[in-house]
Amino acid sequence: MQAIFHGDHPALDLLNTVPRIDGELVDTWQSDADVLQWLAAAGVVTGAARAPAGLLEAGRSLRETVRRLVADKKAGKRLDVRALNAALAQGRRHLELVEDEEGTSVLAARYAADTPSQLLAPLAESVAELLATADFTLVRKCEDAECVLWFLDRTKSHRRRWCSMALCGNRNKVASFRQRRAGEA
Ligand SMILES: [Zn+2]
Numbered sequence: 001m002q003a004i005f006h007g008d009h010p011a012l013d014l015l016n017t018v019p020r021i022d023g024e025l026v027d028t029w030q031s032d033a034d035v036l037q038w039l040a041a042a043g044v045v046t047g048a049a050r051a052p053a054g055l056l057e058a059g060r061s062l063r064e065t066v067r068r069l070v071a072d073k074k075a076g077k078r079l080d081v082r083a084l085n086a087a088l089a090q091g092r093r094h095l096e097l098v099e100d101e102e103g104t105s106v107l108a109a110r111y112a113a114d115t116p117s118q119l120l121a122p123l124a125e126s127v128a129e130l131l132a133t134a135d136f137t138l139v140r141k142c143e144d145a146e147c148v149l150w151f152l153d154r155t156k157s158h159r160r161r162w163c164s165m166a167l168c169g170n171r172n173k174v175a176s177f178r179q180r181r182a183g184e185a
Contacts, residue, residue: 003028003041004149006163010042011127012139012150014063015070016163020148027060035059036119044123048113058116062087066127070150073136081131088128091121144168 007013017028017038029035036051065083072079092112100106112118130139130152138153142163149163162169 003038004163005042006149006167007151008154009126009130009134009152010044010123011066011070011130012152013042014123014127015067016149017063018148020146023146025148029056029059032056032116039119039123042123044126045111045113045119048119052114052116052119055116055119058120062120062124062127069127069131070139073131074139079131084124084128084131087117087120087124090115090117091125092118093121142168144172 003013004016004019005013007016018025019028020026029038032051032053032055035055036045036048039045040048061083065087069079069081069084093109096108096110097105098108109122111122134152138158140151140153140160141147142149142151143161144163147163147168149167151160151163153160162172
């Protein structure tokens, strides 16, 4: 299934791997390979060719941890960060000095990718970064009543309402237009 990247942040795109389709929540992750493919598409992991056994289970577990943390942070509750910190502790990374396209020296983080938890560690770091630094008034769920997708509103006006215009924005605009027309008639 085509991955949905409307979250504008890997941590929120992670939650968006379970969209509601025709009224049903659908888990787009059904195998270890699905998770690896998503990690690569999300730009979280590069160069890992093989999905280690257990990646699906570990990925789903991290996803539920993140779902709870984001909901609690939105609700202004105290965060239980133990599971996330355990995931962070599994990471093994080193820095490498590389040249970018213009020949400028830049630092790149390299991650070990032998086990499921090592593969998921950069994603866990991204989640931690969101929780530590993001303005959570800008972390929002799509306003469509049926839609379960999250996004980080990076627009200048901070008035983003929909996961995407194509999925929810246009449909809601048409619906409210019809409602207004019906009210006038
Ligand atoms: Zn939506």
